[in-house]
Amino acid sequence: xxxxxxxxxxxxxxxxxxxxxxxxxxxxxxxxxxxxxxxxxxxxxxxxxxxxxxxxxxxxxxxxxxxxxxxxxxxxxxxxxxxxxxxxxxxxxxxxxxxxxxxxxxxxxxxxxxxxxxxxxxxxxxxxxxxxxxxxxxxxxxxxxxxxxxxxxxxxxxxxxxxxxxxxxxxxxxxxxxxxxxxxxxxxxxxxxxxxxxxxxxxxxxxxxxxxxxxxxxxxxxxxxxxxxxxxxxxxxxxxxxxxxxxxxxxxxxxx
Amino acid sequence: xxxxxxxxxxxxxxxxxxxxxxxxxxxxxxxxxxxxxxxxxxxxxxxxxxxxxxxxxxxxxxxxxxxxxxxxxxxxxxxxxxxxxxxxxxxxxxxxxxxxxxxxxxxxxxxxxxxxxxxxxxxxxxxxxxxxxxxxxxxxxxxxxxxxxxxxxxxxxxxxxxxxxxxxxxxxxxxxxxxxxxxxxxxxxxxxxxxxxxxxxxxxxxxxxxxxxxxxxxxxxxxxxxxxxxxxxxxxxxxxxxxxxxxxxxxxxxxxxxxxxxxxxxxxxxxxxxxxxxxxxxxxxxxxxxxxxxxxxxxxxxxxxxxxxxxxxxxxxxxxxxxx
Numbered sequence: 001x002x003x004x005x006x007x008x009x010x011x012x013x014x015x016x017x018x019x020x021x022x023x024x025x026x027x028x029x030x031x032x033x034x035x036x037x038x039x040x041x042x043x044x045x046x047x048x049x050x051x052x053x054x055x056x057x058x059x060x061x062x063x064x065x066x067x068x069x070x071x072x073x074x075x076x077x078x079x080x081x082x083x084x085x086x087x088x089x090x091x092x093x094x095x096x097x098x099x100x101x102x103x104x105x106x107x108x109x110x111x112x113x114x115x116x117x118x119x120x121x122x123x124x125x126x127x128x129x130x131x132x133x134x135x136x137x138x139x140x141x142x143x144x145x146x147x148x149x150x151x152x153x154x155x156x157x158x159x160x161x162x163x164x165x166x167x168x169x170x171x172x173x174x175x176x177x178x179x180x181x182x183x184x185x186x187x188x189x190x191x192x193x194x195x196x197x198x199x200x201x202x203x204x205x206x207x208x209x210x211x212x213x214x215x216x217x218x219x220x221x222x223x224x225x226x227x228x229x230x231x232x233x234x235x236x237x238x239x240x241x242x243x244x245x246x247x248x249x250x251x252x253x254x255x256x
Numbered sequence: 257x258x259x260x261x262x263x264x265x266x267x268x269x270x271x272x273x274x275x276x277x278x279x280x281x282x283x284x285x286x287x288x289x290x291x292x293x294x295x296x297x298x299x300x301x302x303x304x305x306x307x308x309x310x311x312x313x314x315x316x317x318x319x320x321x322x323x324x325x326x327x328x329x330x331x332x333x334x335x336x337x338x339x340x341x342x343x344x345x346x347x348x349x350x351x352x353x354x355x356x357x358x359x360x361x362x363x364x365x366x367x368x369x370x371x372x373x374x375x376x377x378x379x380x381x382x383x384x385x386x387x388x389x390x391x392x393x394x395x396x397x398x399x400x401x402x403x404x405x406x407x408x409x410x411x412x413x414x415x416x417x418x419x420x421x422x423x424x425x426x427x428x429x430x431x432x433x434x435x436x437x438x439x440x441x442x443x444x445x446x447x448x449x450x451x452x453x454x455x456x457x458x459x460x461x462x463x464x465x466x467x468x469x470x471x472x473x474x475x476x477x478x479x480x481x482x483x484x485x486x487x488x489x490x491x492x493x494x495x496x497x498x499x500x501x502x503x504x505x506x507x508x509x510x511x512x513x514x515x516x517x518x519x520x521x522x523x524x525x526x527x528x529x530x531x532x533x534x535x536x537x538x539x540x541x542x543x544x545x546x547x548x549x550x551x552x553x554x555x556x557x558x559x560x561x562x563x564x565x566x567x568x569x570x571x572x573x574x575x576x577x578x579x580x
Contacts, residue, residue, distance in 0.1 A: 064288065065338025067313065081459060082368075085384075131313050132313075132334075176427070177383060
């Protein structure tokens with residue numbers, strides 16, 4: 001079995017979750033790797049869109065931000081934010097969008113915080129803020145979430161609810177007036193977590209090779225169901241080759 | 257707005273005329289792309305204070321205006337510059353120290369807010385961020401909102417769909433219009449009459465321009481208005497919207513300008529280092545912004561070879577293989 005690092009496995013685990021024919025909303029960083037890798041691994045007819053207005057980008061180099069000129073290359077159309085967010089919610093295209101997000105904190109129902117740690121009025125740490133994350137999490141039918149698996153990040157209560165997950169349970173989104181569904185999966189550096197169809201609570205779907213289910217729990221403030229957990233299939237030679245040679249040969253996001 | 261056919265002026269004059277202390281301003285671009293940096297630096301050089309800044313995801317420009325102490329309040333969706341600063345560093349310090357007031361929205365909410373301003377309606381509806389703290393928590397106090405006629409009384413208003421369940425929607429959130437005194441943009445081409453052409457993504461620049469009372473545009477090329485008007489379908493801004501056209505090649509540097517140059521990774525990495533330390537940042541402000549008297553003198557300080565390294569490849573619009 002080839003060697004690989006956690007970032008590589010995270011990108012591949014997320015790529016495997018992208019269905020052929022889906023419209024993939026990308027944020028910055030590792031979500032771009034997943035979206036680019038998916039086109040080569042399992043979803044050749046998926047297309048990549050950015051909130052900045054680039055639709056069906058043909059990425060040749062990894063963009064450093066969603067505003068990077070690299071997202072404009074070979075796009076089917078380049079417009080602006082208004083068009084891109086409209087595509088995510090109109091009745092024709094909106095239901096086909098999968099959004100990939102990240103955050104500083106996540107709770108049991110997949111609600112995300114990317115705004116502050118501590119009190120909102122006098123935060124101990126200020127982050128960048130929602131950007132388009134709250135929009136995407138509100139509008140689309142399926143989101144995948146990248147997280148670093150740490151106790152201070154998988155928390156019982158997020159300090160600030162920036163982007164809606166399943167809110168307070170199965171009926172939360174409908175009561176709030178949100179369209180679509182909440183998160184489908186969380187991909188961390190230790191595990192892949194799903195959300196139960198009935199309760200909408202997070203559960204352990206798969207743990208990375210070499211990681212135990214208990215180690216996953218030890219890095220969370222709340223407890224999740226382990227009964228469905230299995231070991232994640234390690235990346236194949238082909239998946240790693242795609243990621244390293246085609247997607248990020250400069251290792252800008254995969255790192256050293 | 258200005259219907260005259262001659263809008264060209266220098267940057268000092270444009271900023272002095274249209275950006276008074278305490279002005280409500282918005283700047284174009286997105287994170288590390290097409291921020292109107294030359295105009296931002298001129299605002300800093302003229303030591304403007306008390307600005308009220310509206311931004312969706314305007315990274316570098318926001319951080320420099322906040323870092324230099326020009327900004328009192330900011331309404332924003334995202335303050336980051338991609339990998340160079342996942343959270344803008346001086347912005348983060350200012351919020352954590354309580355030296356600026358912040359009101360949080362999402363990118364789409366900010367886009368709609370500019371669009372509402374452009375349309376002349378008081379608000380627009382969306383379903384974005386229902387059920388979140390973006391709606392529940394206010395950064396600006398109720399007292400500030402009630403006492404300041406330039407601010408709407410509410411941050412956001414949630415209401416039931418007045419058309420019943422039409423379009424499968426039970427509830428909407430109303431986002432209030434933004435009406436800046438001035439919007440500052442950097443574009444690829446503009447004519448003396450104000451006709452302006454953006455190449456590549458427009459971000460929310462067009463809505464931001466149309467929402468504002470005054471518009472200052474800096475441009476890479478001061479183009480012949482007749483040539484721009486020969487292909488009007490490629491122009492986004494009609495000349496009448498603009499009050500000032502300023503010819504500033506590399507006016508978005510150190511952010512990118514599609515088809516002209518990339519962002520400068522070396523500059524942005526050095527900036528990150530400077531921004532994390534107050535003393536270093538003071539030196540940065542002195543050496544890069546205050547000592548040079550204008551854009552030309554400032555750019556004479558860019559180390560040899562840096563502009564050549566970021567020059568855009570004509571086929572991709574960015575610097576291929578740039579060391580990032």
